[in-house]
Amino acid sequence: MKPADSFILVTGAAGGIGAAVCRELALRGASLVLGGRSGDELLALETELRALGARTSRLVADLVEEDPARTAQRAIAAFGSLDMVINCVGVQTFGLAADEAAGDTRRMFLANTVAPIQLCNALLPHMTGRGNGHIVLIGSIFGSIAFPCFASYSASKFALRGYAEALRRELAGSGVRVSYVAPRYTRTAFNRDAVARMAEALKMNTDSPEAVARSIVAAIEADTADTYLGWPEKLFVRINALLPRVVDRALIPQVRRMVGFTRRAESGPA
Template identity: 45%
Template sequence: MQPKDCRVLLTGASGGIGLALAERLAEAGAQLLLVGRRLEPLQPLARRYPQQVRLVQADIASRAGRDALVAAAQAFGGLNCLINAAGVNRFGLLEQQDEQQLAELIELNVTATLQLTQRLLPLLRAQPQALLVNLGSTFGAIGYPGFAAYCASKFALRGFSEALRRELADTRVRVLYFAPRATRTAMNAPSVVAMNDALGVAMDDPQQVADELLGAIRRDQEERHLGWPERLFVRLNGLLPRLVDQALRKQLPIIQRFARHKH
């Protein structure tokens, strides 16, 4: 699918990757319905592309927010692309986190994403060609210490994408699961950036991730994982998980040090 042919609803549009993606899509000629809990970061883009960009302030984790998005999508003239980019990440050992934090993470990253997709799927199915993009993570294929809840949510999103792709195999709706590696956004706390520096973990710029996602959309890919050696570890974790266990065991003292210092 070419971006210029896309009528897109993008959640999480005011975040790091979401904002970079909105900019790239607007530059490529897409019609955009941009969703965020904060609209201030999106206002300059809306002023630059007034014929292409509409803004909707909504919380997808609430029923009222999802109702507002369905109404906005209908008023927009329908959709042929839904990009689920809204999400939250929390770094820390599981025992350091409270029940409310865990519930909020799963609610936004998994439950609300599935609920919104379910509500908007009839609009996608009404189009001659349509695309659903779920923004995942390398941590949707590799369980990583310090990110147990986040990994659980992204593993769930990857499974959802795979199952829905098969469920829609006889329709005109395609499903893309797109998995960035570590990215320099505000989602990552300073302790995460410091830990990645100590471990030698590369972090991509949001603009680079957005460019890769546009390429995956143009090539009609079904699944895309970014980064090397991250793609290798994804394959190894599926085939020989004990090797990844051993590699991460060596990193564990550093991960624990940064997680405990954070608190």
């Protein structure tokens, strides 16, 4: 689907990747519904996008707390119809599974998995009724390669990837497309100080949110089903699917080094 002249809801619009995606779409002539929890952040983004000539509408809502049917209705009402939803909402914790608070686990699955699934399900009658639509779910490389010290986050993104795959098969022939895009480590505030220091120490490959946004929009324009960003990460995704024990040998030796950074996170910045 081409973004030009499309009505698109972007959730998590004020976040690093979300805001960058909105800028890319604005430059391509899309009309944007900006979804997020912070009205002030959305207003600042809206001011920026309107300076680029984009039509925008703000949708201030906590997707975890608000009724998904109501959120869907508000999004559709902004321009009278909706062609696409791009889910950029996400939260994570970094640390050993045994140290993760139960509330953090619940919050992660609600934000990363349950809320986007419920919103997409609520939007489906509108899209299937028109015989046209595009659902874009932003996952993670960790949704294919289960990473130590990100166990619950990985699991939440594995689940989102499974939903995307099943929904794509379910909607075949309906005119509604489903795309799953999996970035690798992205340099945003989402990855707090301890994670950034760990990534630098382990020499993890990183991308800017602008580069990720360009890849997401390119995947949308090409109507690509699954897109994994970064090399050699996309190769490791294939290896992990076929030979996960090979990936074990690469990741398990890193755990001790990673644990050191989780302890620094608990005690504060170094």
